[in-house]
Amino acid sequence: MARLFEYQGKEFLKDAGIAIPTGEVASTAKEASEVAARIGKPVAVKAQVWVGGRGKAGGVKLADTPEEAKKAAKAILGMEIKGLPVRKVLVEEKLDIEKEYYVGIIPDGSWESTCPVLMFSTEGGMEIEAVPEDKIFRAKVDYLKGFPFYDALDMASSAGIPNELLKGMAGVISKLVAVFKKRDCNILEINPLVVTKEGKVIAGDCRMSIDDSSTFRHPEMGITIPREFPWEPTDFDLVGWGIEETDLRGSGFVMKMTLDETSPGFIGFHAIGGGAAMIGMDALSRVGLKPANFADTSGNPVGSKIYRVAKVVLAQPNIEGYMLAGFLIANQEQWHHAHAIVKVLREELPKRPGFPCVLLLAGNKEEESLQILREGLEGLPGRIEIYGSEHVEDSDFIGNRMVALVEEYRKEKGR
Numbered sequence: 001m002a003r004l005f006e007y008q009g010k011e012f013l014k015d016a017g018i019a020i021p022t023g024e025v026a027s028t029a030k031e032a033s034e035v036a037a038r039i040g041k042p043v044a045v046k047a048q049v050w051v052g053g054r055g056k057a058g059g060v061k062l063a064d065t066p067e068e069a070k071k072a073a074k075a076i077l078g079m080e081i082k083g084l085p086v087r088k089v090l091v092e093e094k095l096d097i098e099k100e101y102y103v104g105i106i107p108d109g110s111w112e113s114t115c116p117v118l119m120f121s122t123e124g125g126m127e128i129e130a131v132p133e134d135k136i137f138r139a140k141v142d143y144l145k146g147f148p149f150y151d152a153l154d155m156a157s158s159a160g161i162p163n164e165l166l167k168g169m170a171g172v173i174s175k176l177v178a179v180f181k182k183r184d185c186n187i188l189e190i191n192p193l194v195v196t197k198e199g200k201v202i203a204g205d206c207r208m209s210i211d212d213s214s215t216f217r218h219p220e221m222g223i224t225i226p227r228e229f230p231w232e233p234t235d236f237d238l239v240g241w242g243i244e245e246t247d248l249r250g251s252g253f254v255m256k257m258t259l260d261e262t263s264p265g266f267i268g269f270h271a272i273g274g275g276a277a278m279i280g281m282d283a284l285s286r287v288g289l290k291p292a293n294f295a296d297t298s299g300n301p302v303g304s305k306i307y308r309v310a311k312v313v314l315a316q317p318n319i320e321g322y323m324l325a326g327f328l329i330a331n332q333e334q335w336h337h338a339h340a341i342v343k344v345l346r347e348e349l350p351k352r353p354g355f356p357c358v359l360l361l362a363g364n365k366e367e368e369s370l371q372i373l374r375e376g377l378e379g380l381p382g383r384i385e386i387y388g389s390e391h392v393e394d395s396d397f398i399g400n401r402m403v404a405l406v407e408e409y410r411k412e413k414g415r
């Protein structure tokens with residue numbers, strides 16, 4: 001599910017007639033103070049990152065003057081929230097909050113529903129998971145019909161919304177469903193939905209994810225990779241996606257698993273299939289190593305695609321080893337992998353003598369493939385170990401071999 005930032009989501013709410021605070025996004029403290037000056041009122045400065053709980057983490061600060069907004073932005077732009085660096089802030093008119101509500105829509109695939117489900121609660125501001133069941137009002141949404149104003153009125157009044165707010169609340173609920181459909185959302189949430197001291201209903205936050213297969217319909221969203229990402233795609237991720245996007249023969253999924261490029265213990269990780277990937281990560285974590293990236297070449301990809309993936313994996317500057325995690329007997333001709341890995345390591349290992357490589361490959365034409373690896377890699381200046389199906393279930397063994405080679409390599413480099 002491709003995610004959008006709060007400031008992007010709010011524009012789509014506004015476009016549908018839902019009130020949002022006046023505001024603009026800024027990437028420097030100076031810009032933030034200029035936005036605050038244009039707004040001409042006290043503002044809220046809010047970190048734009050793809051996680052919730054920014055408020056608690058100090059990522060939302062109120063400022064009375066442009067000078068204060070500058071300070072707040074400076075502090076927030078230097079922060080990491082749940083491991084994610086903050087690159088932008090939203091500076092918007094501060095709301096005088098009377099009460100915070102919750103409204104959100106998610107698809108419910110259970111057989112009783114198989115439709116989007118709308119949730120509304122008078123207990124906003126906290127995560128919906130923390131709200132007691134009896135305070136959440138739910139309704140199934142007919143995707144074709146939407147959620148008409150009279151249904152929204154029903155929902156708001158059964159939640160006990162006072163009369164003078166009913167129309168405003170119901171309007172937002174009904175329009176939110178329209179946005180959900182128009183923008184092909186998978187999650188759309190306003191938390192808090194704010195009622196101000198003057199009695200206006202305004203979206204205080206917006207969380208929005210859209211269906212990956214619909215991104216081509218939404219150039220307005222500027223989504224670079226139609227996938228769920230924990231952070232904005234890095235250059236590494238964009239190169240990785242380029243491999244997948246330009247070659248549909250088998251899968252060549254590759255993405256970063258960390259933004260930490262300085263700590264020790266990261267391994268260039270290359271799995272063959274999803275199950276193998278899980279076992280491989282387990283093998284690494286049990287010996288105190290970590291995958292720098294996720295990569296999966298399965299579904300019978302061609303050698304050139306595997307070559308591109310392995311090349312990208314090895315391009316990571318901080319890795320202390322490379323693991324080919326073929327932990328399942330793959331139903332694909334493994335010599336494509338063998339040829340690709342030979343080519344990559346012949347290019348890469350002379351640049352990094354002694355580099356640890358543990359290669360586990362099992363599947364069709366295994367003997368021939370292992371032979372290709374053995375012959376092709378002979379005499380290279382790396383620490384290369386090659387294993388086949390005799391170790392396919394042996395994650396302890398493979399993990400221990402990896403860490404043993406990494407330790408030798410560190411010693412040799414005096415680390």
Ligand code: GDP
Binds near residue numbers: 044052053094096
């Ligand atoms: P989240 O913690 O990542 O979900 O970020 P939110 O945008 O939901 O902000 C968290 C909390 O900060 C909200 O529940 C509000 O209590 C508070 N907050 C956010 N914006 C404003 C504002 O403009 N005025 C006031 N008074 N509080 C705000």
Ligand code: MN
Binds near residue numbers: 053125192205
């Ligand atoms: Mn929120």
